[in-house]
Amino acid sequence: MRIGYVWSFAKGRPDPGETPEQTALRETREETGVEATIVCPIPGEFVGGTTINRYFLMQAPAGPSVETPDCPET
Numbered sequence: 001m002r003i004g005y006v007w008s009f010a011k012g013r014p015d016p017g018e019t020p021e022q023t024a025l026r027e028t029r030e031e032t033g034v035e036a037t038i039v040c041p042i043p044g045e046f047v048g049g050t051t052i053n054r055y056f057l058m059q060a061p062a063g064p065s066v067e068t069p070d071c072p073e074t
Contacts, residue, residue: 009055024056034060 010031014023021038028036036058046053 011053020054021056024054024058028058036060 010024010028012023012027012030014020015026018026021041025036025038028034039057039059042055042057046055
């Protein structure tokens with residue numbers, strides 16, 4: 001997802017009893033509105049300031065493209 005001019009991943013803390021996969025799917029749905037499916041985990045754990053992050057390759061369902069504004073030249 002894009003916040004201003006920065007691209008970021010949907011992320012968040014797990015609800016009690018939630019697996020990392022369930023957390024990733026829920027956060028993706030809550031933050032983007034997309035009901036994605038997990039294709040596979042991305043190997044490794046990525047240490048943040050106070051967190052350990054896990055990432056998953058996901059696939060969005062087929063559907064119409066979403067129009068996005070033009071990006072500034074870099």
